[in-house]
Amino acid sequence: MRLRNVPGSREVIAESKFTVTEPEKYKGKWKEVFGDDKPIRIEIGMGKGRFIMDMAELNPDINYIGIEKYSSVLVRAIQKEEERQLPNVCFIRMDAETITEVFEKGEVDRIYLNFSDPWPKDRHAKRRLPSREFLRRYDEILKKDGVVEFKTDNTDLFAFALEEVEPAGWKLDAVTHDLHNDSKMNEGNVMTEYEEKFSSKGNPICKYIISR
Secondary structure (H helix, E strand, O other): OOOOOOOOHHHHHHHOOOEOOOHHHHOOOHHHHHOOOOOEEEEEOOOOOHHHHHHHHHOOOOEEEEEEOOHHHHHHHHHHHHHHOOOOEEEEEOOHHHHHHOOOOOOEEEEEEEOOOOOOOHHHHHHOOOOHHHHHHHHHHEEEEEEEEEEEOOHHHHHHHHHHHOOOOOEEEEEEOOHHHOOOOOOOOOOOHHHHHHHHOOOOOEEEEEEO
16 A cells, blocks of 8 residues: 655655656766666666665665655655665656656666556556566666566466566566575565565565566
């Protein structure tokens, strides 16, 4: 469930040094934002930012961009980043449908999708982040050997995601329906807030890694 509207959240986002307010201006120029040539990885639907900030802390040689369309959630991530002051992470408030307007072809090294909105109604299938429509967008911005990593506890969404892989021209590199009991795929796993919550209740976590 999404957080309720937080009064003033958009103003906080606009004024924060950790957010990029006009990301289209940096298409093909994200290295200028970070001031270096490190690989760029993005998380789409980052929520309150725990995953991407933990990843940034663990991997200082990689730059991370968190994308979140809900201001009330993104402002929580900003508050955390104000405390942690990680130099290799920044945030964008945007809808992922326009992601090809923000990143140049081959500019992104890896994409993370974690516990995405399932959009359960059939008519909303195109809005699901692991849908073939979004996979086409990812294909445009990922470098040739880039991958997409997707985690969820929603078995219906995961089944849908698996069905979309081949028609979209992608291939499965790794897949599990019980991540935390899969010693190989769980090695080095960094959990999100939702992952910790759901797994503590005994919900198995599904994950795939795909490439073209």
